Amino acid sequence: MSITEHVTEIFERIGAPVAFSADGEIVCRTPIDGSELGRLTADTAASVADKVGEAHAAFEQWRTVPAPARGAFVRELGELLREHKDDLGALVTIEAGKIVSEGQGEVQEMIDICDLAVGLSRQLHGLTIASERPGHRMMEQWHPLGVVGVISAFNFPVAVWSWNAALAFVCGDSVVWKPSEKTVLTALACRAIAAEAARRTGAPEGLLQVVVGAREVGEALVDDPRVPLVSATGSTRMGKEVAPRVAARLGRTLLELGGNNAAIIAPSADLDLAVRGIVFSAVGTAGQRCTSLRRVIVHESIKDELVSRLVAAYETLPIGSPLDGGTLVGPLIDASAAQGFEKAIDQARSDGGTVLTGGTTAEGIEGGHYVHPAIVDMPAQTEIVKAETFAPLLYVLTYRDLDEAIALHNGVAQGLSSAIFTMDVREAELFVSATGSDCGIANVNIGTSGAEIGGAFGGEKETGGGRESGSDAWRNYMRRATNTINYSTELPLAQGVDFG
Numbered sequence: 261m262s263i264t265e266h267v268t269e270i271f272e273r274i275g276a277p278v279a280f281s282a283d284g285e286i287v288c289r290t291p292i293d294g295s296e297l298g299r300l301t302a303d304t305a306a307s308v309a310d311k312v313g314e315a316h317a318a319f320e321q322w323r324t325v326p327a328p329a330r331g332a333f334v335r336e337l338g339e340l341l342r343e344h345k346d347d348l349g350a351l352v353t354i355e356a357g358k359i360v361s362e363g364q365g366e367v368q369e370m371i372d373i374c375d376l377a378v379g380l381s382r383q384l385h386g387l388t389i390a391s392e393r394p395g396h397r398m399m400e401q402w403h404p405l406g407v408v409g410v411i412s413a414f415n416f417p418v419a420v421w422s423w424n425a426a427l428a429f430v431c432g433d434s435v436v437w438k439p440s441e442k443t444v445l446t447a448l449a450c451r452a453i454a455a456e457a458a459r460r461t462g463a464p465e466g467l468l469q470v471v472v473g474a475r476e477v478g479e480a481l482v483d484d485p486r487v488p489l490v491s492a493t494g495s496t497r498m499g500k501e502v503a504p505r506v507a508a509r510l511g512r513t514l515l516e517l518g519g520n521n522a523a524i525i526a527p528s529a530d531l532d533l534a535v536r537g538i539v540f541s542a543v544g545t546a547g548q549r550c551t552s553l554r555r556v557i558v559h560e561s562i563k564d565e566l567v568s569r570l571v572a573a574y575e576t577l578p579i580g581s582p583l584d585g586g587t588l589v590g591p592l593i594d595a596s597a598a599q600g601f602e603k604a605i606d607q608a609r610s611d612g613g614t615v616l617t618g619g620t621t622a623e624g625i626e627g628g629h630y631v632h633p634a635i636v637d638m639p640a641q642t643e644i645v646k647a648e649t650f651a652p653l654l655y656v657l658t659y660r661d662l663d664e665a666i667a668l669h670n671g672v673a674q675g676l677s678s679a680i681f682t683m684d685v686r687e688a689e690l691f692v693s694a695t696g697s698d699c700g701i702a703n704v705n706i707g708t709s710g711a712e713i714g715g716a717f718g719g720e721k722e723t724g725g726g727r728e729s730g731s732d733a734w735r736n737y738m739r740r741a742t743n744t745i746n747y748s749t750e751l752p753l754a755q756g757v758d759f760g
C-alpha cells in the first residue's frame with residue numbers, strides 16, 4: 261500500500277475524509293520519501309477572523325457549563341484518542357517522520373493530558389484570604405479566559421496541541437489551532453476526533469477551530485484582539501516575532517521556544533546509564549526535539565571512555581524508514597534541515613572541532629533526508645555550539661571542575677532542559693539548586709528529553725518562559741478575580757482610611 265493510500269484509510273477510519281484540492285497552496289508531504297500526499301487550501305485573514313468568531317461564540321456558551329461537566333467532554337476526547345491511537349500515531353510517523361513507538365508515544369501523551377485535565381476539572385480552585393476588615397471575606401476565583409490561540413511546531417504535531425487544548429477546554433476556553441504547515445493532516449484528524457467528542461457529550465462543536473497555513477495565517481491569529489492568550493511553540497525566531505505583536509495589544513503569550521540542552525557527565529557517573537540517556541536524548545526523533553541533547557560536558561578524567569562508548573553506540577544505530585519496526589533514527593523533516601546539519605558541522609570544523617562519528621548523508625529511502633547522527637569534539641563553546649541546530653548533532657566539551665561545567669552549561673541563550681549524571685549527592689543537589697542549572701527542566705541521572713505530563717513543561721531565557729502541561733500550568737488558561745465580600749452593616753476602608 262502506498263503512503264497516500266495509508267493516509268486515506270486512516271481518515272476513513274476516523275470518519276473524516278480530507279478535502280484535498282489540486283491547486284491548494286499547502287503541500288502535505290511525508291519526510292519518509294518526500295512524496296506529496298495532497299494539497300490543502302490555506303486559510304485567509306478573513307477565514308481566520310470567521311473561525312475566531314465561531315470559537316468566541318462557543319466560548320460564551322462553554323464558560324457557563326460547570327467545570328466538572330466540561331471534564332466529561334475531555335474524558336470522551338481521551339477515550340476517542342485511545343481508540344484511534346494506532347492511526348493517529350501512524351499519521352505522526354508519516355507526517356513528522358517519527359519512529360512508530362515515538363509516534364504512538366505522542367498520542368499516549370495526549371491521552372495522559374486528557375486524564376490529567378479531567379481530574380483538574382474538579383480542582384480549579386482559588387484561595388480564601390483573611391481580610392483586614394471586620395465582617396469581610398476575600399477570595400479568589402478562576403474564571404474561563406476566552407479563545408486560546410495555539411501555534412504549534414512540526415516536531416510535536418499533536419502532543420503540544422493537546423497540552424494546551426485539554427487544559428483550555430476544562431478551564432472553559434475554546435481553541436483556535438494553527439498547526440505547522442508541515443503537519444496539517446494530524447491536526448485535521450484531531451479536529452475530527454474532537455468534533456465527535458463534542459457531538460457525543462453535547463459540547464459546542466465550535467470549541468476547536470483549525471486554521472491552515474504558514475506564518476501569515478499565524479499572524480492573523482496573533483493580531484486578533486478576541487484571542488486573550490496566544491500559546492506559541494516553535495523557534496526562538498518565531499517567538500521574537502509573535503511576542504511583540506501580542507504585547508502591542510496587551511494580550512498574553514505562553515512561549516515554548518528553542519532549546520540548547522546539555523548534560524554534565526561527572527567522574528562518578530554510572531556510564532551505562534549515561535550512555536543510554538545521552539544516545540536516546542541526542543538521536544531520538546533524529547535530534548528534532550526541543551529537548552534533544554545538543555551538548556555533553558564531560559569531566560576530563562572520563563572523556564575518552566565516554567566518547568568511545570558513545571561512538572560505538574552511534575555506529576550501530578539503525579537508520580531508515582520510520583515505518584520499519586527496527587529503525588531508531590528516521591529522516592529529517594526536509595532538505596533545509598539537512599543543509600542546516602551540514603552547515604553546522606562545517607562551521608564546527610572550522611572552529612577547531614573534530615568529527616568523531618557521523619555527519620554524512622545516510623542511505624535511507626530515496627527522496628527523504630537521512631543522516632548519520634554526529635558527535636563533534638569541540639575545543640571551546642563557540643558560537644555554533646551556542647546555536648540550536650535542529651538535527652542529531654552532539655557537541656562534546658570537556659571540564660575540570662563543576663563550577664566550570666555549570667558556567668559552560670548556562671553559557672547559552674536558551675534554557676529549556678538539562679541533566680547531570682553523577683553518583684555524588686552534593687553535585688546533584690548543587691546542579692538542581694538556585695546556583696546550578698538555569699533551565700526550566702533539570703534532571704539527575706536521566707537524559708534531557710522525554711518529559712512526563714505531570715510536571716510543568718517549559719524553559720527560561722530565549723526558550724520563552726512559558727509553562728504548559730502539569731503542575732499549576734492550568735492557571736495560564738484562566739483569569740483570576742479577587743472578590744471582597746462585606747457581610748457587615750459597616751463600610752470600613754482598607755488601610756484605615758477615613759472618608760468622612
Ligand code: NAD
Nearest residue numbers: 413414439440475478479494495498501516517518519550
Ligand atoms: P517554526 O518556528 O518554524 O514554526 C513553528 C510554528 O510557528 C509554525 O506553525 C509556523 O507556521 C508558525 N510561525 C512561524 N513564524 C510565525 C510568525 N511570525 N507568526 C505566527 N506564526 C509563525 O518552528 P519549527 O521548525 O516548526 O519547529 C522547530 C522549533 O520549535 C525548534 O526551535 C524547537 O526547539 C522548537 N520547539 C520548542 C518546543 C518547546 O516546548 N519549547 C517544542 C517543540 C518545538
